[in-house]
Amino acid sequence: MSHGDVRRLYRLKEGVHSVRTASGEVVLAAWPHLQEMGRLTAEQRSLLQVLATDRSAEKLTERCPRDQADRLLAMLSSGGWLITTVVCGDRPLFSSQPLVPHRKPLPPAEPRRLSRFASVRRDGDAIVVESPAAGAEVRLYDSRLVEPVLTLGAAQQERPDVPLEAVRLLTDELAHRGFLATTAETNSLSSVQWSPHELAFHHGSRLRGDHRMGRDFGGSYWAKGRFDAPPGKHPRWPAAAIELPRPDLDRLRVQDPALTEVMEERCSIRSYDEDNPLTVEELGEFLFRTARVRATGTDAEGLDVSSRPYPGGGAAYELEIYPLVRNVRGLDAGLYHYAPHGHRLLPVPASATALRWLMKASAAGMTGEATPQVLLVIATRFGRLAWKYQAMGYALTLKHVGVLYQSMYLAATAMRLAPCALGVGDSDAFAAATGLDYFEETSVGEFALGSLPAARRESTG
């Protein structure tokens, strides 16, 4: 196969509109971005129209003087409006879709290597190459191009149906768009500090050029009509429910300490009074103040929503609380699920080994002073958010964990208990203890609670 068969085709990104202003200038728009293109010739404006479908540079210059066509393509390319597809004859090999206006990448480190932030995965019938450090997304339509991506075409040998010219265009595009390792990747804290999964997640969870809010990103209700929405109430655990004591809310509205007093006095306390442990009345009051359901309803698209004492995106309330009780007066040790609609605890059957693992792995985040009298494991029924929100749902669930942490800290401080939010826990241990499907409901937060140690109770009493 001759290399002459390898060509570039150009096409405007989806969702880009060109508008002609009263003064005759052309503006390209893709919410929330605008680019003024200045005055274009009639031939250039006509090219802009035909770029809604793939065109080769030759096809474009048939209709328009070459220098005008080239100028338009250069403008569109630097603005990040143009998808380039490389074909061999009629067969597409790969395409590159810019995410942002073109920026000159940092010089690559020597020897040239793929960035440690770049990753390759299957997406439908294509293979996608992406990197949160790059300005474009590259899609491969031929699996034989995967190896050259990882090696940047080093020592590439001619193979049937994979012209070296295509490999050269591919590796040039990767270099041009910032897919190569820079010296910063090994030399600079600001780059070394990011684990690939963290930077990719940040990149994927925030708005950016190619995310269309409410269409393929954000609150799009993409799953409506395709899957039933997960119900607002957690499926009931089979064991008999334990009614939790409730506080007198009207009394608390008056007698509770002032907000500023509580916020200023709040601190993490990692030791407990084992002779006078937390009581079931206190645990009941604590959960009632922070996490009970106050009212329920349905949103405009049919998703169950509710009102609780802490804020939650879309009022979906995907978080579930599982108290792992070690030493609480009036309650057997073991794992429970908090049912916030009825303010009840449901015992969760779990093996002693699994519970020991769950407590041990979580308490490791406490810098090991004492074992919590209650470990509140916070799980996400992720589908409650993901049925509505695309790409940003997990970031939202972690923000909700933080919101709940601070609500718990403040309630515990007002109640004169010992609170401590933990930085990390073990989701495998949670799955083993509960038998829940990791994809459906998985642990995302841990909060340690207990009675205030005697010394502290006196000093601050």
Place this chain on the structure above:
Amino acid sequence: MSHGDVRRLYRLKEGVHSVRTASGEVVLAAWPHLQEMGRLTAEQRSLLQVLATDRSAEKLTERCPRDQADRLLAMLSSGGWLITTVVCGDRPLFSSQPLVPHRKPLPPAEPRRLSRFASVRRDGDAIVVESPAAGAEVRLYDSRLVEPVLTLGAAQQERPDVPLEAVRLLTDELAHRGFLATTAETNSLSSVQWSPHELAFHHGSRLRGDHRMGRDFGGSYWAKGRFDAPPGKHPRWPAAAIELPRPDLDRLRVQDPALTEVMEERCSIRSYDEDNPLTVEELGEFLFRTARVRATGTDAEGLDVSSRPYPGGGAAYELEIYPLVRNVRGLDAGLYHYAPHGHRLLPVPASATALRWLMKASAAGMTGEATPQVLLVIATRFGRLAWKYQAMGYALTLKHVGVLYQSMYLAATAMRLAPCALGVGDSDAFAAATGLDYFEETSVGEFALGSLPAARRESTG
């Protein structure tokens, strides 16, 4: 090259210890996991010792009867203790390291394809294949094996130095460990709902079998001695500082509404009184209550720490607040940085276009009722956490955003202002407005604030 050259080698995972109990039984331990192996023969116990380095099955059976060796390998393999490396002659081709005890994968969908959760990236000189849905991590030492990973060896042709036998072992291992697409990936909400970046992040940010807390995960201070810790104070913006008014904290400790009253009354309010906008005194009080620095110090490893009114992991306080002011009495419109050590605002020079983009993209998360009088953009100086914490730092920063959101909600409610936390914002817009390096400091949260609309002020007054 003949296929007979392709062999499997076995080795125990790092950090695995075998202990012999008083009763003569052998226990394998890798914190926090234990597995009882029962009574082993002297030959089996001796094999366990030599498995600290790569051994082929033949080498093992030289020292131990074949059935005993096979039984031991089967036990170790099902427990997830054994790394398998496939070599061709002396050349390693790939290895597979289990993350969890072996579990039977769900049946793959037809036609067999790689899971959409699986990804391939460069890691040093190797290529790593990982999937949050799989029970192992596979490393390739020959780039020619990348294509068979993506295609599962479909229509693989014999190539020099890539024996078909190795391709078969590789694709078998991928199938055996759960790297293949299941029918759930297209049919079940619980799987479809996860974007690859979200599931990979959850998997990477939580404790699991191969994370060693404080060694390659969690608060390990990995960067100490290699990079200077980013200072506790943000580098100063060059413009003249604006001193913010401070509230009388002693008065607030007494006169502020009760915690329960504030938590129960808190709600999101998305409209404002434009005739009586927020004042600079209110903005000063709000930031003082929620985010000022109360004290500073240094932790045992030399990291600057501080005390603020909201809890933060390791007291590192990586979050920075950038008020984007539209309508505040006593303050010019524009972007500012809140300097929490001195309770001041520093103007941030930014183009009008960039600020319009920043406000527009963020307000899109507000379901468009009004534009905030102040948009508080929350950025993370990620290195403040990442210098200490490995792999879990970004999850921690998002939890901190939630903690700050709830602190802001409660302070605003007590102050009778209109608060609303936003679900998502545009980090590119923030980078464009501030000129900050995306890797060093990037936006992770947005909070809208303004004066209470007149109707609400009366009704709840």
